[in-house]
Amino acid sequence: MKCSRCGAVAQVALPSHHSGFCPDCFRVFFSRQVERAIHQHRMFSQQEPVLVALSGGKDSLSLLRELVLQGYNVTGLHIDLGIPESSPAARAKVEAFCAALGARLAVLDMASEGVPIPAVKACVTRPICSVCGKIKRYYFNKFAMDNGFAAICTGHNLDDEVGRLFANTLRWDVGYLSDQGPSLPGRDGFVAKCRPLYRLSEYETAAYAFLSGIDIHVAPCPYSKGASFTRRKELMNRLEGESPGAKLQFYESFLKNARPHFEAAEDRGGVALAPCERCGYPTSAVVCNVCRIREKLG
Amino acid sequence: MPQPSPVTVVLEREGRTLVYPRLTTAHQLLNRLELGVNDCLVIRDGELLTPDRKIRPGDAITVRTVVSRG
Numbered sequence: 001m002k003c004s005r006c007g008a009v010a011q012v013a014l015p016s017h018h019s020g021f022c023p024d025c026f027r028v029f030f031s032r033q034v035e036r037a038i039h040q041h042r043m044f045s046q047q048e049p050v051l052v053a054l055s056g057g058k059d060s061l062s063l064l065r066e067l068v069l070q071g072y073n074v075t076g077l078h079i080d081l082g083i084p085e086s087s088p089a090a091r092a093k094v095e096a097f098c099a100a101l102g103a104r105l106a107v108l109d110m111a112s113e114g115v116p117i118p119a120v121k122a123c124v125t126r127p128i129c130s131v132c133g134k135i136k137r138y139y140f141n142k143f144a145m146d147n148g149f150a151a152i153c154t155g156h157n158l159d160d161e162v163g164r165l166f167a168n169t170l171r172w173d174v175g176y177l178s179d180q181g182p183s184l185p186g187r188d189g190f191v192a193k194c195r196p197l198y199r200l201s202e203y204e205t206a207a208y209a210f211l212s213g214i215d216i217h218v219a220p221c222p223y224s225k226g227a228s229f230t231r232r233k234e235l236m237n238r239l240e241g242e243s244p245g246a247k248l249q250f251y252e253s254f255l256k257n258a259r260p261h262f263e264a265a266e267d268r269g270g271v272a273l274a275p276c277e278r279c280g281y282p283t284s285a286v287v288c289n290v291c292r293i294r295e296k297l298g
Numbered sequence: 299m300p301q302p303s304p305v306t307v308v309l310e311r312e313g314r315t316l317v318y319p320r321l322t323t324a325h326q327l328l329n330r331l332e333l334g335v336n337d338c339l340v341i342r343d344g345e346l347l348t349p350d351r352k353i354r355p356g357d358a359i360t361v362r363t364v365v366s367r368g
Contacts (some may be wrong), residue, residue, distance in 0.1 A: 001348045011346040013335055020348055057366055159365070203336035206364035207346060210339055218310070220366070233365050241334040 005029075012207045015244035023211045030208045033199045034066050041183035043194040046071055048150035050194075053140050054078045054098075054105070056090035056217030058209035059155030061097050063197055065212060067153070068103050074153075075104040077143055079136050082109070082116030085222045093217040108139050114294045121223060123296050128223050131293070138290045142281060144191040151192040159202040161195065162247045163232040165254055178266035181255055189275065189282035199248065202233070303356035310362045321357075325349035331361065338363045 001010040003022040010020030021029055037043070044050050052067060054060045054076040067074045078094040081087050091107065098105040110116050115135055121128045144152045161182070168176040186192040197205060209216055224230070240247050275281065276288035283289070307316045307327065321327050324340045324347040331338075340347040341360040353359065 001350050010348050013348040013350075015335060023346075058364075059366070201336060202364045202366065203339075206339055206362065210341070210346065210362075230365060237334060237337060237365070240336070 011211070012204075014204070016201070016240065016248065017245075026207065026211060030062075030200065030204065031066060031070065033204075034063075034196050035070065037182055037196045037199050038194075041181075041194070043153075043183050043196060044072070044151045044192075047073055049148065050074050050151050050153055051140070051144045051147075051149040051191075052076050052153045053136075053155070054094045055155070056093040056097075057155070058214065058216045059157050059160075059197060059202075059205045061094075061155075061214050061216055062205050062208045062212070063153060063155045064098070064103060065101060065214065066208075067196070068101055075106060075149070077140060078105065078107045079139055080107055080109045080111075081132065081136075082111040083118060083222065086217075086219055089219060090217040093215060097215065106143065108143060110135070110139075113139065114297060115290065117223070119297055120293055124293070131289075132223070134289055135293070138281065138288070141189075141191055142279075145189070145281075149191060151186070151194050153194045153196055155197055155205070156195040157197045157200050157202050157205050158247055158251065159233050159236065161198050162236050162251050165251060166232055166236060174262055174265050175271065177259065177262040179263070181259060189273070189280075198251070201247070305353055305355065306358045308358070308360045310360055320355070321353040323349065323353060324351045327353065327359065327361075333361075333363075337365070 001013055001020040002008070003010045003025050004019040005025040005028070006022060008022040011023055012026045013020045019029075050067070050072060052060065052064045052074050054064060056078070064074065064076055076094065076098050078091060080091050095105065095107075117128070117132055117135075120131060120135065124131050140152050161180070165180055168180060182195040182198040184193040200208075236247055271284045273282040273284055276283045276291055277286050278291040279288060281288060302320060305318045305321045307318065308314075309316065309331075318330070321330075327340065328335065328338075328349060335349050339362040341362060342357055347359075
């Protein structure tokens with residue numbers, strides 16, 4: 001296969017784009033997809049301070065690299081979950097990557113915040129992935145609000161977004177469907193959230209990380225085995241294999257044709273939020289989930 | 299007549315190594331592993347292989363699954 005742009009030997013085949021790319025042209029393709037997502041959804045400007053959530057995986061590190069190269073005003077934030085089997089290695093990768101890239105990095109330690117994930121896992125009955133996600137989102141938002149960032153960027157890719165959309169659609173979850181998208185504006189107590197990789201598949205971010213020589217954290221979280229989001233991704237990949245481009249079309253069509261209706265429905269009857277009595281951040285209960293977990297752990 | 303050298307395939311995530319007496323293309327390897335074109339990176343000598351690329355006797359290939367697991 002030849003590169004669709006320059007005719008050199010291709011290293012990346014993209015059936016969904018009817019294209020193949022050599023490493024240099026693939027990086028151009030990748031940059032343009034990120035640029036297009038940021039501009040099309042008016043995510044943030046070059047000057048606005050933006051926080052990038054860094055797990056140490058291929059998506060978040062690729063996103064930070066790309067935003068730095070494109071000249072955005074970014075700072076990385078890593079959350080150390082306190083899981084002995086995986087957290088020290090993930091943190092070391094993030095710290096080494098940011099040092100080599102010359103990027104600013106902040107680290108929040110969940111043990112110091114009173115919510116180390118192993119202890120949280122032992123005290124909750126719900127699936128730990130859901131609780132851990134809630135805790136991470138809480139601290140990303142809090143850190144961004146406390147430090148004056150205009151937006152939080154996460155490395156969610158097309159597969160993450162489509163998997164989540166598929167799950168929300170199976171449940172016809174009006175609340176979640178009303179605000180799923182690559183860009184969510186800030187509102188009372190919440191900083192804006194952006195997903196600049198939403199046009200790029202998991203394969204494309206993996207190829208970008210490899211071709212850019214990014215040393216990623218590959219060991220999966222020891223608690224994520226059998227997680228439902230992995231099964232949904234595999235299901236969607238089978239669909240994409242038979243019908244290249246189906247994932248992006250499903251997602252873009254949702255944004256264009258369906259989301260406005262769910263937004264309107266949520267505006268009519270959505271759950272009202274109020275400041276948490278303990279921490280002041282928005283919650284639908286009197287005391288937010290994170291404060292309740294923190295109190296339970298003593 | 300000497301036998302051609304086998305092809306060694308390392309499945310990175312699974313931590314397993316497979317040995318094939320002969321493979322013709324990356325596409326054939328993906329079929330043997332029941333993987334789609336964009337399910338994994340097929341790596342040889344620091345390069346990514348598209349499905350049409352030929353695999354030579356004695357090649358050492360790494361297969362890196364791309365679906366993240368949290």
